[in-house]
Amino acid sequence: MSRIGKLQIPIPENVKIELNGQIIHVSGPYGKLFRKIPDLILLEVNTNSINVKKNINTRIANQLYGLTRTLINNMIIGVSQKFNRRLQLEGVGYRAQLVNKDLVLNLGYSHPVIIDIPIGIDIKVEKNGGIIITGFDKELVGQLAATIRSKRPPEPYKGKGILYDGEIIKRKVGKSGKK
Known part of the structure; x- marks a missing residue:
């Protein structure tokens, strides 16, 4: 099980998150990014954090779990800091x-x-x-x-x-x- 996937993703104040189905849009002072999230992964967007969860417990879901969390975290860091x-x-x-x-x-x-x-x-x-x-x-x-x-x-x-x-x-x- 991924230890990285369990971590919450903090959202800075100057970053805006939109979730349309399985597509996440991240916008900040430096630009806008979007990414399609695999169907095996669920996202819970709160006011100041994002939680990544698995739909089902399979090998592929475990592989995508930590990867998805890291990709979303990199998107947030990129649009807020470069x-x-x-x-x-x-x-x-x-x-x-x-x-x-x-x-x-x-x-x-x-x-x-x-x-x-x-x-x-x-x-x-x-x-x-x-x-x-x-x-x-x-x-x-x-x-x-x-x-x-x-x-x-x-x-x-x-x-x-x-x-x-x-x-x-x-x-x-x-x-x-x-x-």
Whole structure:
């Protein structure tokens, strides 16, 4: 049984919750999100909290129980506070810049890599090679960060590439010379 699913979800004062059948709408100062809740899950919306319950006790219901609670909690946090993800460019000549609504990356290839920025996501480029991705949808922020990172993942010999902030790359020893 999920311990996370049992926890109540607190609702901040600036967040509004609407439940239409199995679709939950969450709106706050930064945006609006909605999600369809599986039929095996019930939601009890109170004035300042949400309780997640199971309709029937099956294996699939147990799996969806904690997941649903976490997804709804992330929606509430996103529309009230926003999520952010930091990336760091490591390598000689690696640069990032914003051009119109696109992120242009120079990553040592013969061509610049252009990434479209989705609606609802803000990107800020720092002077020291940092990229800050902010948005109210945690899934979208994480997916964009993973897409950017996949263009030049960090390599273990020199440590070059795009790293998440605070990520440590285990370095490998290169080839040794002949004796």
